[in-house]
Structures are given as C-alpha cells and as structure tokens.
Amino acid sequence: MDGSAIWRRNDDHLPAALRGLRLPLVGSPMFIISGPELVIAQCKAGIVGSFPALNAREAEGEPPLLEAWLRQITEELDRHNQANPDNPAAPFAVNQIVHRSNARLERDLEICARWKVPIWITSLGARVEVNEAAHSCGGITLHDIINNTFAKKAIEKGADGLIAVAAGAGGHAGPQSPFALIREIRAWFDGPLLLSGAIASGEALLAARAVGADFGYMGSPFIATSEANAQPGYKQMIVDSGAEDIVTSSLFTGVSGNYLKPSIAAAGLDPDNLATATPDSMNFSSGSSKPKAWKEIWGCGQGIGDVHDVTDVATLVNRLDREYRAAGARLAAEFAAGFAAGFSTGATD
Numbered sequence: 001m002d003g004s005a006i007w008r009r010n011d012d013h014l015p016a017a018l019r020g021l022r023l024p025l026v027g028s029p030m031f032i033i034s035g036p037e038l039v040i041a042q043c044k045a046g047i048v049g050s051f052p053a054l055n056a057r058e059a060e061g062e063p064p065l066l067e068a069w070l071r072q073i074t075e076e077l078d079r080h081n082q083a084n085p086d087n088p089a090a091p092f093a094v095n096q097i098v099h100r101s102n103a104r105l106e107r108d109l110e111i112c113a114r115w116k117v118p119i120w121i122t123s124l125g126a127r128v129e130v131n132e133a134a135h136s137c138g139g140i141t142l143h144d145i146i147n148n149t150f151a152k153k154a155i156e157k158g159a160d161g162l163i164a165v166a167a168g169a170g171g172h173a174g175p176q177s178p179f180a181l182i183r184e185i186r187a188w189f190d191g192p193l194l195l196s197g198a199i200a201s202g203e204a205l206l207a208a209r210a211v212g213a214d215f216g217y218m219g220s221p222f223i224a225t226s227e228a229n230a231q232p233g234y235k236q237m238i239v240d241s242g243a244e245d246i247v248t249s250s251l252f253t254g255v256s257g258n259y260l261k262p263s264i265a266a267a268g269l270d271p272d273n274l275a276t277a278t279p280d281s282m283n284f285s286s287g288s289s290k291p292k293a294w295k296e297i298w299g300c301g302q303g304i305g306d307v308h309d310v311t312d313v314a315t316l317v318n319r320l321d322r323e324y325r326a327a328g329a330r331l332a333a334e335f336a337a338g339f340a341a342g343f344s345t346g347a348t349d
C-alpha cells in the first residue's frame, strides 16, 4: 500500500476546484505578506495559495498590478502543469475585502472574472454581487465568518463555502473556540468548510478534519518562509515566539486581531495596556485600516510554537504532510486495535 492510501479522502462532495489536493490545506491570504511568489510556491507544493487583491498596488497612472499578478500566476502554474502532468499545481484563490471603504472592489472583481480566478475568498461583508461575479466565470466563493449567525447570512447571500475564523487566528481573529464554531456550523451546513486559527502542524490539521472541517486555513507559519514578503526580523520573531507572545487588540484596525507583542513594544507601545478602538475606524481606501498596523505592528496567530526555522514553502508543506500522515497513522492504529478487539465502528450502534 502506498503511503498516501492511508489517508485518501473522499472529497466527492466538494466543488471540483477543491478536490484531489495533496493536503486538505489552504494558505490564507495575508495583507502585504502574500504575493505571486508565495502563491505560486504554495500551489506548486500542492495546497491552495491565495493573496488579497489589495496587495497588488500600482503607482498612480500605471496599469493594474492585479492583472500582471494574475497573468504571472496563471502562466507559471500552466507551465508547471504541462511539465508535471502527474503532479499538477493546486488552484489559487484571490481575497476580496468587501468593505465599503474598499474603493477598488468593483474594478478588482471585473479583473478577477476576466482572468477566471477559480476560488474567491471574501472578507468583511457578504454581498450577492460578489458571489455572482465569481460564479459568472465558473469560480466559487468562500466567505470568512467568526460566528454561526454570520455563517448563515453568508450562505443566504450565495457563498459556496465558509471559512470559520476561530480564536487564535492571525490578523482579524474570532473569539470562539474552533470546536464550538465548527460543530455549530456543521449542524446545518454540509458544503465546503474551512477552519482558520493557530493551525501550524499536521497534527492540528488532522484535528480540524476530525472536528468536521474539510480544510485547514493557515497563515502565520507561511510568514516564516523565504517566499513571503516580510522583513527578516518579522520572520525571525515568528520562529522565536509562542502563543504567550500573541496579544489580542482592536487598537490597530478597529477590529479585534492578534499581533506579536515584541513588535508592539518595538513601536513604543505597552502590549499589556493597549487602548481599544471601534469598527468605524476601519478604512481600506489605501489598502489597510492603518498601514502602520501591518508594516510595524506584526499580525500573527497563536500556533507559531510549531515554527522552528525559516524555510522555503516546499519544506514547510513537506513537514505538514509528514506530520499529518503520522498523526493519522497513530490514530488509525489505535482504532484498528480497538476494532480487532471487537469494538463497534459506531456506524450501526
């Protein structure tokens, strides 16, 4: 039996774009960090790669950089697929910030539809027109939410799948336990469901699958890769830090998010005594609520205790793959021993 057979999934219920991946994993979009180099490396490594459309920012009067990035990603992945028909790249996703202050949204939707982007990730607002734009070119939408009420609204507005952003996620995190959030959504939703928040190992990815998610959604560990657009000090701080070094604050963007404490201290603030801010201070007109928030105050999730060095993406995905198989094999052996001893599978109880 080849190694992969031990965890071959049945993914027939998923849309075609999400089937047959090497690992049930999506590299999440990260402001400033995710660009074509990271996305291409993630897709070639066999997981979905993604970037926020707002990261592609041209100087005034220049042609849209988003268009150039989509061309680069599409052509590079096509070349890879022709050269490696037995090991094709995973599809990529583009993240749209659906917030009223994002003045570029309409233009970016049009460009993504023209380039037939296969997976559209929407954040900060569920809108029918955005889902229609994705569907018009054969794409699917995954909408990120932090609770069951928002999850229901997103599906009512036509999203195809959900990203449950739980406690401990990097960037704008939710307050809820992943166990509570996924179980509440799975009680009524059988479509594509992704779990975001502090997944940084194959073991955690397997746990996401066990609780009911189809995929893990992972950001922070990819910051500490050579392909990420992050300063060396940011990458090293992720290697050196753990969950205790993450602070939750609304001060920087108006919405609760998780950040590296040492970066807050380096900016001259006391990470243990931060003021709060309200959502009306969110502004994406220049791409971020406050550029300083992401350039100097570094977003990060709680899972980084599993990140021990800066590597390339392929090395990180290989580690996750090894850990995922080993964790699955360990549990499968425990269950096999139980079944051999006469325990029921539970299916007919």
Ligand SMILES: Cc1cc2nc3c(=O)[nH]c(=O)nc-3n(C[C@H](O)[C@H](O)[C@H](O)COP(=O)(O)O)c2cc1C
Pocket: 028, 029, 030, 031, 033, 052, 095, 122, 123, 144, 165, 168, 169, 170, 171, 172, 196, 197, 198, 199, 217, 218, 219, 220, 221, 298, 299, 300, 301, 302, 303
């Ligand atoms: C630095 C940083 C920037 C982020 N920027 C975005 C973004 O622009 N759009 C978005 O939808 N999510 C963004 N996120 C959230 C991620 O998509 C995802 O929910 C999160 O990284 C998952 O948690 P993890 O970092 O613990 O893996 C960001 C996260 C980080 C760490």
